[in-house]
Every structure is written in C-alpha cells, then in structure tokens.
Amino acid sequence: MTAKAFLLKDKVALVAGDSQLWTKPVASALAGAGADIAIAAKSSPILAEAVEAVHKTGRKALALPLDVAKAAQVQKAVGQVIAEYGRLDILVNSGDIHFFKPFMKIKNAEWGKVMDTNFKSALNFCRAAARPMLKQKNGRIINIVSGLAERGLVNGSAYCVSMGGVLQLTRALALEWARKGITVNAIGTGWFTDPDKAMDETLARYIPVKRYGRPEEIGSLTVYLASEVTGFTTGQFMFVDGGLMAHA
Amino acid sequence: MNGGKGTLEGQVIIITGGGTGLGRSMAFRLAEEGADIVVAARRVPPLEETAAGVRQRGRKALAVSTDVTDTTQVNGLIEKTLAAMGHIDVLINNAGIVRGERPKALWEISDEDWRTGIDVNLSSAFYCSRAISKYFADRKRGKIILVASGEGFRGQRNSFMYNTAKAGVVNLTRVMALTLAEYNVRVNCIVPGFVDTYENQPEDYQKIMAERRAARKLFVPVGNPGKPDDIGYVALFLCSDASDYVTGGCFISDGGGLAGGFAITGYAPVVSLKEGRV
Ligand SMILES: NC(=O)c1ccc[n+]([C@@H]2O[C@H](COP(=O)([O-])OP(=O)(O)OC[C@H]3O[C@@H](n4cnc5c(N)ncnc54)[C@H](OP(=O)(O)O)[C@@H]3O)[C@@H](O)[C@H]2O)c1
Numbered sequence: 001m002t003a004k005a006f007l008l009k010d011k012v013a014l015v016a017g018d019s020q021l022w023t024k025p026v027a028s029a030l031a032g033a034g035a036d037i038a039i040a041a042k043s044s045p046i047l048a049e050a051v052e053a054v055h056k057t058g059r060k061a062l063a064l065p066l067d068v069a070k071a072a073q074v075q076k077a078v079g080q081v082i083a084e085y086g087r088l089d090i091l092v093n094s095g096d097i098h099f100f101k102p103f104m105k106i107k108n109a110e111w112g113k114v115m116d117t118n119f120k121s122a123l124n125f126c127r128a129a130a131r132p133m134l135k136q137k138n139g140r141i142i143n144i145v146s147g148l149a150e151r152g153l154v155n156g157s158a159y160c161v162s163m164g165g166v167l168q169l170t171r172a173l174a175l176e177w178a179r180k181g182i183t184v185n186a187i188g189t190g191w192f193t194d195p196d197k198a199m200d201e202t203l204a205r206y207i208p209v210k211r212y213g214r215p216e217e218i219g220s221l222t223v224y225l226a227s228e229v230t231g232f233t234t235g236q237f238m239f240v241d242g243g244l245m246a247h248a
Numbered sequence: 249m250n251g252g253k254g255t256l257e258g259q260v261i262i263i264t265g266g267g268t269g270l271g272r273s274m275a276f277r278l279a280e281e282g283a284d285i286v287v288a289a290r291r292v293p294p295l296e297e298t299a300a301g302v303r304q305r306g307r308k309a310l311a312v313s314t315d316v317t318d319t320t321q322v323n324g325l326i327e328k329t330l331a332a333m334g335h336i337d338v339l340i341n342n343a344g345i346v347r348g349e350r351p352k353a354l355w356e357i358s359d360e361d362w363r364t365g366i367d368v369n370l371s372s373a374f375y376c377s378r379a380i381s382k383y384f385a386d387r388k389r390g391k392i393i394l395v396a397s398g399e400g401f402r403g404q405r406n407s408f409m410y411n412t413a414k415a416g417v418v419n420l421t422r423v424m425a426l427t428l429a430e431y432n433v434r435v436n437c438i439v440p441g442f443v444d445t446y447e448n449q450p451e452d453y454q455k456i457m458a459e460r461r462a463a464r465k466l467f468v469p470v471g472n473p474g475k476p477d478d479i480g481y482v483a484l485f486l487c488s489d490a491s492d493y494v495t496g497g498c499f500i501s502d503g504g505g506l507a508g509g510f511a512i513t514g515y516a517p518v519v520s521l522k523e524g525r526v
Contacts (some may be wrong), residue, residue, distance in 0.1 A: 003255045003281050003484055104292040178504045179467035208429035213493045220490030232441070232478035234470060235507025236500045243429050246422035248497025 002220075006227040012085040012228065014078070015050070016040045016125040017068055018117050021129035021215050022144055022191060026092055028053035029219025030226060031061070033172065034126065038081045040064040040074070040125070047060025049064040060085075068121035071128075078128040090226045091129040092174060094144045100155040110132065111158050117163035118145075119169075119172055126173060130182065139182040140226045143170050144218065147188045150237070167237060174235030183234035185225050189218060190241025208243030252499075254282025255488045258351070260333040262286045263375060265317050265343030267294030269445035270395070273480030274340060275309075277301055280486060284308040286329045286336075289343060290315050308333065317341045317364075317377075318374035327380045338391040338487050339371035339380050341417075346397075346445065350453075351406045365409020370416040377424060377435075385431040392435045393486050394421050398502045400439070402509060419499060425496030432493040438482050440501020442467070443474035469504030 013035040015027045023046050027037050031054040039050045043065035054061035062084050066073040080087050099110065122143055135137025137247040148156055151162035167186050174184040191203060192213040204212055221240050224230065239245050258385055261278055265271040265496045274295075275285045279302045287295045287309070302309035310332050320395055325465035345368045352361070373394050384390030399407065400414030421437040428435060433461025446454055468474075482499050485491055 001255050003488055005277065005280075005481055005484060006490075018426040106418075158327065161294075174504050175469050176509045178469045208426050209493070209495060217493040221485075221494070222496070223487045224490060229481040230501070231479070232470065232474040232503050233482075233499075233501040236502075238499055239497050240493050241491050243425050243495040243496075246425045 002033045002223060005229050006033060006224050008033040008090070008223065008226055011035040012038070012081065012087050013092065014038045014040060014088055014092035015083055015092045015094060015124070015130060016074075017093050017121045018030055018042050018044075019094045019096040020046070020092035020196065021194060022096060022218060023047075024050040024218045025215040025234040026054050026094055026144070026222050027061070028057060029216065029223050030090065030092070031057040031059040032219075033223045033225070033226075034059070036060040036085055038062040038077075038084070040068070040077045041068055044066065047182060062231060068124065069116035071124045074124040075128045078125075078132070082132055088129055088132045089136075090136065090140045091125055091133075091143070092142045092144065092156075092222060093125055093225075096144065096146070099159050100153070101158070102155055103157045114158040114162050115165075119157070119165040122166045122169060126169065126184075127129070129191055132179070133182050134177070134180055140230075141173070141182060141184040142222055142225050143184070143186045144169070144222070145186050145188060147190055147241055149186070149241060150245075170237070171235045172189040178234060183225075184202055185233060185235070186237045186243065187218060187221050187225070188239040188241060189213070190239065190244040192218075199232040206247075207241075208246065211242065213240060228243060254280065255426065255490075257282035257336040258282045259487070260286065260329065260335055261338040261340065261487060262288065262329055262336060263340045263342055264288045264314070264372070266292060267298050267311075267361045268448040270440060270443060270476050270479045271340075271342045272298045273476035274302070274342065276305065276482050277477065277480035279305040279307040279309075279394070280518075281484060282307070282490070283338075283475075286312060286333065287367065288312045288314040288316070288325050293456060316376060317367045319375050322372075322379050323373045325376075334344070336380065336390070338393065338439040339376060340393045340395070340483060340487075341376050341384070342395045342500075343372055344369045345410075346449075353406075357408060362409055366413050366416075369410060370415035373417055374420060377420075380435075384426065384433045385504065388432045390428075390431075391487060392433065392484060393435045394435070396421070396437050396439045396498070398410040398441045398500070398505050399437060401506055406519065420494045421482060421498070429495060429515075436486050436491070436494060436496070437498045438479060438486065439498050439500040439502065439506075440479045441474060441500070441505045443476060443479060445476065466504075467505070469508060472503070474501065474503060493515065
C-alpha cells in the first residue's frame with residue numbers, strides 16, 4: 001500500500017532501458033501508485049509482461065520497442081508518449097546489463113554494448129525527456145544504478161564505469177536543472193534475486209540483512225522519489241541494498 | 249483527514265525534539281498515515297501543541313518532558329511510552345541544537361562547549377537507541393531513524409561540535425544498522441539540508457541571522473530553503489514498510505547542496521573569509 005502523500009495520480013511515467021530485473025516491478029509499482037505508464041526498451045517478452053502488469057493495476061500502458069542506444073529512436077518514443085498522454089512527468093532509467101570479465105579480455109564490442117545499455121540509454125532518455133519536462137517546469141528523473149556506481153569490483157571494470165557514468169550524470173543534471181523544477185536522483189541497488197540465476201548463499205550471508213532483495217523492493221523507493229513531496233531532494237544517491245553500503 | 253486506514257495504522261512512533269520544526273512536521277505527517285505519536289523534549293508547551301495536533305488528526309499522542317542527554321530520563325521515556333501505548337515500532341532521534349554554536353575561535357572553545365555540543369547532537373542519539381535496542385531485538389522488529397545534517401558530510405569554518413557530531417551520527421547509523429540487521433531492526437539516517445526553522449531559535453540568534461537568512465537561500469541549488477515537510481515525508485518513507493530492505497542508508501534532502509561543492513555553484517554568493525559561519 002502506498003502512503004497517500006506518495007500517490008502519483010494523473011502522472012505519466014516513462015520506464016526506459018533494457019533490464020531483466022527492473023522493468024516490470026518498476027512499471028507495476030508506479031502504476032500501482034496511480035500513474036499511467038510508457039515502457040521503452042528493446043523488443044523482448046519483458047515488454048509484454050510489463051504492459052500486462054500495468055494493466056492489472058487498471059492504469060494505461062504503452063509499449064515502445066526501440067534501440068535504446070539510438071538517440072533518434074529515443075526522441076521519437078518520447079514524442080509518442082506526449083502524443084498519447086499529453087505529458088511526461090517521470091522518467092525512470094533502468095537499463096542494466098550485467099557484465100563481468102577481466103579487464104584485459106574485454107573486447108571493444110563488449111565495452112560498447114555495456115556502455116550502450118547502461119549509460120548511453122540513460123543519456124539519450126534524459127536528453128529527450130527533459131524537453132517536455134523543462135517546458136512543464138516540473139519533472140522527476142530517477143536513475144536506477146548499481147551500488148557499483150560507487151564501489152569497485154574485480155572483473156567489473158566495464159560495469160562499474162557504465163554505472164558510475166549514470167551516477168555522475170545524475171549529480172550534474174540535478175544541479176543544472178535545480179531551478180527548473182526537475183529533480184534528478186539515483187537509486188543504488190544491492191544484490192537482488194534473479195529468476196534466471198542460481199543464488200550464491202555465501203553472498204546472501206554477506207548482506208547485513210542476510211537475504212537478497214526482491215525486485216519489487218525497488219518499486220517503493222521509485223514511487224517515493226517520483227512523488228510531489230520530494231521536490232527538495234535532488235542529486236542524491238540512495239540505496240536499496242539490505243545494508244551492503246554500510247559495510248567495511 | 250481524521251481516522252481512516254493509513255500505512256502506519258497501529259504503529260507507535262517516538263520522536264525526540266518533536267515539539268518544534270522538523271520533529272513536529274514528522275509527527276503530523278506520520279499521524280496522517282495512522283501512527284500514534286510520542287514526542288519528547290525539554291520544554292513541555294511545544295510538545296503539548298504537537299500532541300494536540302496529532303489528536304486533531306484522530307491519533308493518540310503522548311508528550312514526555314525529557315532531556316535526551318540524561319540517560320535516566322531517556323530510559324524513563326521508553327518505560328513511560330510502553331506503559332501508556334503498549335508497544336513501540338519506531339524511534340526517531342531528531343533532537344539536536346541546530347544553530348546553537350556561536351562562531352568562536354578554536355582556542356576559545358571550552359571543555360564544556362565541546363561536551364555539550366557532542367552530547368546533544370551525537371550522544372543523545374546513542375542513548376535513546378541503546379535504551380530501545382534490547383526491546384527491538386527481543387521483538388525482532390523495529391526501526392531507528394537518526395537525523396544528521398549536510399554539515400556531517402562537509403566541513404564548515406568554526407563549526408566544531410555540530411559538524412563533528414553529525415558526521416558521527418552518520419557512522420553511528422551504519423554501525424547500528426549492521427549490528428541490528430540480524431534482529432530485523434532497520435536503522436537509517438535522514439540528512440536535511442538547510443530547512444528554515446529559524447523561528448524556533450533563540451531571539452539573539454535570530455537577530456544575528458536576520459540579514460544572512462535572505463542570502464542563505466541563494467546557496468541552495470533549488471533556490472529556496474526546505475520546508476519542514478520536506479523532511480517530514482522522508483521520515484514517512486523510512487517509517488513505512490516501503491523501506492523494509494533499506495538499512496544503513498542516508499536519505500539526503502537538501503535541495504541539491506551535496507551534489508555539488510567542487511566549485512562555486514553559480515548559485516552561491518561568495519562570502520568573505522571574515523564572516524565565518526554563514
Ligand atoms: N533546520 C535545518 O536546517 C536542519 C538542517 C540539518 C539538520 N537539522 C537537524 O534536524 C533536527 C531538528 O532540527 P530543527 O530544525 O527542527 O530545530 P528545532 O526546531 O530547534 O528542533 C530541535 C528540537 O530538539 C529539542 N532538543 C534540543 N536539545 C534537547 C535536549 N537536550 N533534550 C531533548 N530535546 C532537545 C528541542 O526542544 P527543547 O529545547 O524543548 O528540548 C527542539 O524541539 C536537529 O537534529 C537538527 O540538527 C536541521
């Protein structure tokens with residue numbers, strides 16, 4: 001249940017980026033709080049699943065299959081959101097491809113793919129979505145990144161760099177748009193259950209609360225940051241990580 | 249907005265420093281979501297005003313005069329709350345002396361100045377959290393919220409006790425979060441930026457600050473100081489089950505201040521070195 005103050009009645013949210021984990025729970029949480037939703041990502045079963053999850057809440061859903069790395073396609077998708085809903089209040093960048101390999105073995109194409117999915121996607125969507133938001137003088141941009149935007153990890157160079165880029169984009173844009181009614185914040189994720197992967201028990205024990213996060217647990221912080229009452233919060237990085245970032 | 253189901257229905261929440269400013273906003277925003285509220289500070293009249301506001305919103309309220317730097321009184325606060333309300337779900341350590349320090353040269357700060365500053369702004373949160381920790385651990389649930397400050401993340405000329413204590417609050421949050429995680433107790437920290445609560449400050453202080461108050465907001469990237477509700481709603485998020493997987497975290501609401509700080513922001517007027525603390 002969402003607290004009254006955080007409800008997103010009459011808001012339009014765009015959930016953008018290719019992600020196995022976040023697209024569906026984030027779209028369904030925002031819709032559950034009352035927003036109409038557009039979902040822009042590469043064509044995949046996830047798109048249809050997310051649309052279905054939104055419909056279950058009774059809100060409208062618009063699927064926009066595209067290549068997130070192509071600025072022109074992203075621009076066009078935002079245009080479709082405006083054409084369909086007449087406005088855009090909330091952008092959630094949730095692009096997240098996992099990639100871990102020794103630095104010296106990473107191929108150029110692999111770097112490119114990680115940067116496209118995790119960083120360039122956010123860049124393209126921020127650019128495109130800011131136009132209507134700046135016109136409205138109101139907007140919420142929420143970038144879902146990993147705690148690895150701030151910490152390092154062996155074999156994580158490409159991933160850490162791509163996520164770190166989004167975090168710094170968050171801080172810089174927050175200041176640039178501070179007096180234009182747009183807040184820009186980042187959510188840092190810890191380790192989450194992934195239906196496609198075997199979960200490592202040792203890692204679960206490393207997490208202070210001794211369990212992996214459930215993807216839907218990202219949804220409630222997204223809703224909070226998307227709500228009207230967080231206008232004084234901008235340029236910040238907050239974590240849903242079961243206490244990981246408090247560790248030594 | 250009387251009664252009605254809220255997300256905090258049936259919860260009992262203690263707010264130290266709940267008579268004024270941010271604490272009062274927290275009390276009202278939490279009561280509107282169904283929580284019963286206990287406010288604790290030294291002066292009774294402001295506490296009673298907050299309590300009346302909570303009751304107007306259809307919830308139970310209790311005002312307990314408490315000096316949070318006195319461990320006997322702190323323990324008494326927990327006992328009195330349990331006796332009156334039956335249980336406790338959240339403790340919010342909000343009491344502090346936000347603008348108590350007058351600019352003073354380092355060599356003029358007395359032992360007593362130092363101890364008082366650290367006691368009120370840091371030790372008090374430790375005392376209250378310690379007093380409730382066993383109860384929360386036994387119950388295998390609970391939330392503790394601390395209130396630091398943007399100043400706990402950065403330095404500031406001539407602000408020794410406050411900045412040091414608030415930095416301590418941040419790390420106390422992390423240590424308690426790690427320690428209490430296995431008991432299903434969540435510990436997080438609210439970090440307000442500049443929120444205008446000047447009317448609650450001593451009169452002589454208001455006079456000193458009257459001019460600077462106008463200039464001060466220019467420092468805030470979003471162009472205005474925060475309102476107490478900007479922080480009240482952070483407390484609401486952290487009290488609710490929306491944040492159940494969140495612990496050891498800092499929730500900064502500061503109009504963008506901490507996102508910058510590498511160069512003159514373009515928003516901030518440059519203050520002369522002589523002026524000291526602004
Ligand atoms: N306003 C801001 O810009 C800002 C920014 C960053 C952080 N903060 C933090 O936010 C919290 C609330 O500040 P505020 O702005 O709301 O200021 P405020 O209105 O002065 O509230 C502080 C409260 O703390 C209580 N208090 C002080 N010493 C106490 C003691 N020894 N025992 C019990 N209670 C005590 C005071 O009540 P009594 O005097 O009656 O005891 C007062 O109600 C503080 O921790 C402050 O450091 C505020």
